Amino acid sequence: MKIACIRAYQVDLPLIEGSYNWSGGKSVSVFDSTIVAVETDDGTVGFGEVCPLGPAYLPAFSAGVRTGLREIGPSLIGCDPRELGALNLRMDSVLRGHPYVKSGIDIACWDLLGKTSGLPVCTLMGGRHGDAVRLYRAISQQSADEMAAKITRYRDEGYTRFQLKVGGDPDTDIERIHAARDILPASHRLIADANTGWTQHEAMRVVRATKNLDVYIEQPCETYEECLAIRRGTDHPFVLDENIDSLGMLLRAKSDLAMDVVNLKISKLGGLTKAKQARDLCVAMGIAMTLEDSWGGDIATAAIAHFAHSTPEAFRFTSTDFNSYVTVCTADGAPQRMSGWMKASDRPGLGIQPRMDVLGDPLLEIR
Numbered sequence: 323m324k325i326a327c328i329r330a331y332q333v334d335l336p337l338i339e340g341s342y343n344w345s346g347g348k349s350v351s352v353f354d355s356t357i358v359a360v361e362t363d364d365g366t367v368g369f370g371e372v373c374p375l376g377p378a379y380l381p382a383f384s385a386g387v388r389t390g391l392r393e394i395g396p397s398l399i400g401c402d403p404r405e406l407g408a409l410n411l412r413m414d415s416v417l418r419g420h421p422y423v424k425s426g427i428d429i430a431c432w433d434l435l436g437k438t439s440g441l442p443v444c445t446l447m448g449g450r451h452g453d454a455v456r457l458y459r460a461i462s463q464q465s466a467d468e469m470a471a472k473i474t475r476y477r478d479e480g481y482t483r484f485q486l487k488v489g490g491d492p493d494t495d496i497e498r499i500h501a502a503r504d505i506l507p508a509s510h511r512l513i514a515d516a517n518t519g520w521t522q523h524e525a526m527r528v529v530r531a532t533k534n535l536d537v538y539i540e541q542p543c544e545t546y547e548e549c550l551a552i553r554r555g556t557d558h559p560f561v562l563d564e565n566i567d568s569l570g571m572l573l574r575a576k577s578d579l580a581m582d583v584v585n586l587k588i589s590k591l592g593g594l595t596k597a598k599q600a601r602d603l604c605v606a607m608g609i610a611m612t613l614e615d616s617w618g619g620d621i622a623t624a625a626i627a628h629f630a631h632s633t634p635e636a637f638r639f640t641s642t643d644f645n646s647y648v649t650v651c652t653a654d655g656a657p658q659r660m661s662g663w664m665k666a667s668d669r670p671g672l673g674i675q676p677r678m679d680v681l682g683d684p685l686l687e688i689r
């Protein structure tokens with residue numbers, strides 16, 4: 323089996339809430355997603371999706387996905403899509419870095435591996451653990467009262483974990499964290515994710531002012547060293563995200579005891595193959611994970627569901643159903659949230675069928 327053709331489609335994903343706002347005044351109202359199709363010489367097609375959280379979150383941007391695909395695509399024609407280790411070596415040998423560019427191809431090849439073997443991706447990634455995957459809801463940055471009202475609404479829909487977008491003015495963020503914790507029962511988890519937005523002294527003020535609350539602190543500052551300083555100055559459970567973009571950083575953070583939970587995003591690491599390496603290492607080292615991606619629609623959500631569902635339950639902190647944040651459906655068969663949980667499909671591959679009328683004509687085709 324050989325890769326005969328690679329196509330990329332561009333889809334706009336408007337947000338149900340109108341916009342998504344996080345640290346430093348950053349905001350997105352319509353996500354620009356790239357859906358990648360990898361077709362083999364026997365006509366089987368696998369699909370993947372890459373959707374950066376705008377151009378200013380990670381070192382990734384939507385047009386970069388397409389430009390990168392034009393760069394690496396021709397070198398992949400003729401490769402066996404089922405040989406994922408060899409395929410990833412090939413991608414890394416023709417383009418240094420740029421993991422997010424490679425993520426859509428890698429996911430599409432896992433989908434192909436599943437379709438040709440007749441097995442769901444989660445079975446191929448280690449096996450299904452438990453009945454369903456627990457989700458968190460990200461609460462876009464607004465006033466403390468508005469954020470608390472959103473939490474109430476999503477709690478009523480069944481979510482039990484909430485990620486509060488903070489990383490703004492520290493006094494306002496302290497209010498936001500108190501307002502959110504006040505309305506949640508003790509069994510519900512609250513994560514204050516600053517997305518690198520606080521300077522070190524601001525972060526220290528926030529953790530001191532919330533000292534008696536049950537709240538997790540995620541990626542308070544921009545650099546790893548600043549985060550480590552905050553980690554050593556608080557007993558709040560601590561999550562690292564933006565800084566952990568490689569196995570090397572994961573090992574360093576474990577060695578420094580720099581986190582209790584790590585956020586693994588499929589495209590940040592370069593696809594399901596590399597996300598699985600990091601996931602398996604976390605399981606071996608005893609670190610729980612948020613298993614997700616930077617954003618996306620139905621296909622990204624399906625990939626997250628297989629990635630998370632094949633992770634032992636004790637190490638699954640949360641995951642995300644991105645397809646419930648956007649107004650456009652790009653594929654049938656994607657996981658649908660059931661009261662704060664979702665399941666990976668039982669069907670072969672990712673278990674999704676893209677809506678080709680929504681995808682439209684491909685922006686690029688490489689043969």
Ligand SMILES: [Mg+2]
Nearest residue numbers: 515540563585
């Ligand atoms: Mg985060």
